[in-house]
Amino acid sequence: MPEEITSQIKRLAPLLEEDSDVFRELSTFFGEGAKIEMHRDDLSKFLQDNRTFEVVRVSGKSYKDCVYELVDNYPEMMDAIGMLRYYKAPAGKIKWEEVEAAEIAMGNELTTNAYGWAPDAWTIFESSDTEHSLVAIVALDSLL
Template identity: 80%
Template sequence: MAEEIKTLIKKLAPLLDEDSDVFRELTTFFSKSAKIDMHHGDLVKFLKDNRTYQVIRVNGKSYKDCVYELIDNYPEMMDSNGMLRYYKAPAGNIKWEEVEAAEIAMGNELTMNAYGWEPDAWTIFESDESEHSLVAIVALDSLL
């Protein structure tokens, strides 16, 4: 699976360096350890021509805190063309109702631009860490 994703990334974005943060986070997002399997079609939609990519990492006391941290500290990301994001759950059971509340908060805070995101997808991973975190991979208009 990991090799399949790497091959697809290289095919869709041949200029994206395999050692880059974006490449690594994309392979993480689509990995087998994700608690929600992601469709490869989201990767195809995400890696379109004339886009640049950025990775943003935030931490918080809850998933919802992470969402507000992203929105408050990186408002320019809300104008992105697409976002793939994943939460890291503290060790133990994932509290799905808290993840759902965070995603509702994300939707409530975003402008209508977000509804044009292509794609807008999320997943979650269990972590050994004690803090909640969110990693957002965003696609922006290319400056070229």
């Protein structure tokens, strides 16, 4: 993991432990190997005060299956105030039209809060797995 990302996470969220799921997944999300480079501003927006964080991992036969798995089995996502997520593509060529369909499904399923998320960003990594997967790093209002 790039040292610059690690130091930025530590600076923005000094209470976030380096061995926590959230810290590791943020490092992955903003690290090397992403097919869509992320803006570092999203990290500072995500790690704002008065937020708690959660990591959710789902898998399925398609990216869209992953979205529906997230929506159906993690209803607390409806209360999210920010979400960073990344897909893991099965071995082989990334089928971008399928990723786009999954992101459209995400927007359709979570329309109640999705457009108020700050930030709302996604990327994709190549994987050697045979299944599609989705890792969502979620920010929730700690005042709820």
